Amino acid sequence: MALSKTEAIVLRTRRQGETSKILSLYTQHYGRISVMAKGARSIKSRYGGVLEPQTHIGLVFYRYETRELQYLSQAEIISPFAKLHEQLGRMAMAAIPCEMVERNEANGHVNPALFHLLLSTLTVIDGAEKGYRNAVRAFMVRYMEHSGFKPEFAHCRGCGQKQRSDGAFFDFSKGGFVCDACSxxxxxxxxxxxxxxxxxxxxxxxxxxxxxQVSVDAAQGREMDRFLLSYMQYHIETLHHLNSIIYLDKIQSTLRIVKPDEQRKQYGDSE
Amino acid sequence: MRYSSETVERAVHELSKLPGIGRKSAQRLVFFLLKRPAEDVKILAQALLDLHEKVKYCSICYNITEQDPCHICSDVHRDQSLICVVEEANDVVALEKTGEFKGLYHVLGGAMSPLDGIGPDNLKMRELLTRLTGQVHEIILATNPNTEGEATALYLVKLLRPLELKLTRIARGIPIGADIEYADEITLSRAIEGRVTL
Known part of the structure; x- marks a missing residue:
């Protein structure tokens, strides 16, 4: 057992017992770890809002190499991502990269570059005035690169020819687009x-x-999102049916209705 | 089978399904119950059976109750223009203990959680909207001050704002008896935001 210090992103928390929490963290130096925070849910807990999901924290923990569950000693906020926690859309977007890392990264598999990618993505979602959905798209593309499935968008996988102006077929198994001649x-x-x-x-x-800053219209956005999800799911089984994406669709579809009468109809009178 | 009695084995197995109870604790409970008078054990068994036979959800506020509507919803002396929205029935118990709140409640049955896939459709939100008739003037959002509770409150604000009701959120910040020195940045900034004029 050794006291270890690192930075982490809180991916998810689960209630444990009366007042404790089990945290799923993605750390800079130890990869994904699970940590028990004793008494963290108590009203007078010294952790307060430090251990909330999608927060960048610094922590000290008791590290047992042979155990899956570690124990938290101290934690402090490095970046609270305040805007991200105050806006429903940003919060829902930030949950997508967190869920991908939580589901797919094995305990203890160290990847500092992925930690920085996740941190940058949350920083952009928190700070950007608009277009933060693109940060999640960029995260997905780069996550595939980190996972060994880097997609090729510029040149044909068969002959290396540059892409044409009328688009191309992206072959999932080849991890890139193929021109007509190679198809x-x-x-x-x-x-x-x-x-x-x-x-x-x-x-x-x-x-x-x-x-x-990249402009993406609604049709391009739909095309891109469908592609990214299909490509990820083709190669990585654990990324099937991401709850955060289902959640995002649910809140977007229900909040499109703004008129009170239509709201009541949608939620009440239609039943 | 680990025990000489299949009944003991079955009791240990069933009790170990409870949260926070492992086989060892279940075994301790079973041997404790074996030493108790038969009448005491019968009372316990009946209490457990009654949980499913008598307790139900109030058809108005979705609090747990034995009569429908529950005693809070059917109390004409309570302020019918005020609804306090909470996550779980436990929260109603906590708020009722204060004796400060005289309005009605609405229990959502949880909080929105993107990673668990719990969205608005999984909670009693449409049931809340159907309650918002002319006599309701204020909705108090008393979901937990954590990420899931905040997401639920933010969603409700977006959903309810067009209805032109008074929407309020319970205060968040430093608990009584705590030291400011040890409070984290998020808690302190919420406390400053929610300061009151004296």
Whole structure:
């Protein structure tokens, strides 16, 4: 047992017993770990709001190499991501990268680059005036790169030819688009427009904070989101049916109704 | 089978399904019950059976009750223009203990949680909207001051704001008896935001 110090993003919390919490954290130096925070839910807990999901914290914990569950000693906030916690849309968006990391990263698998990617994504979702959905898209593309499935959007996987102006078919098994000449044996995939291929390529290359400046219209957004989810799910089984995406769809569909009469109809009178 | 009696084994197995109770604790409870007079054990068993037979949800506020509507909803002396929205029935018990609140309640049955896939459809939100007739003037959002509770409150604000009711949120900040020195930034900033004029 050793006292260890690191930075972490709180991915998720679960209630434990009367007043404790079990935290799922993605740490800079130890990868994903589970930590017991004794008494964290008590009204006079010294942790207060430190251990809430989607918060960047510094922590000291008792590290037992042979155990799955570690014990928290101290924690303090580094970035509270205040705006992210005050707006429903930002909060729902930030839950997507957190859930992906929580579901797919094995306990103790260390990847400091992924920690920084997650931290940058939450920072952009918290700070951007608009376009923060693109930060989540950029995270997804880069997460596939981190997981060994880097997609190729600029050149044909078969012959290396540059993409054409009318778009191309993205073959999931090949991890990239294929031009007409190389499309003899097409696997599972999706036809992508040139605009979407261009934007996805940009998300993969450009600094993450620049992703929010890219204009994406509604049709391109739908095409991109459908592609990203299908591509991730094709290669990574644990990313099937992400709860955070189902949740985002639910709140978006119900909040589109703004008129009181229609609200009552939607929620009450229709039954 | 670990025990000489199949009945003991079954009791240990069933008790170990309870939260926070492992096999060892279940075994301790079973041996404790074996030493108790038969009448005491019967009373306990009957109390457990009654939980499912007699206790139900109030059809108005979704609090747990034995009569429908519950005693709070059917109390004509309570302020019918005020509804306090809480996550769980336990929260009603805590608020009632204060003796300060004289309005009605609405129990959502949980809080929105993106990672658990709990959205508005999984909570009693449409039931809250159907209650908002002309006589309700204020909704107090008393969900927990954590990420899930805040998300639920934010969603309710978006949903209820067009109805032009008075929407309030319970105060958040430093608990009585605590030291400011040890409070975290989020709690302190909420306490300053929610300061009151004296």
């Amino acid at each position: 003899g044996t097409l696997g599972e995939g999706q036809k992508l427009s040139a605009a979407v291929l261009e934007r996805l390529h940009y998300f993969l290359q450009a600094p993450l904070e620049k992703s929010v």
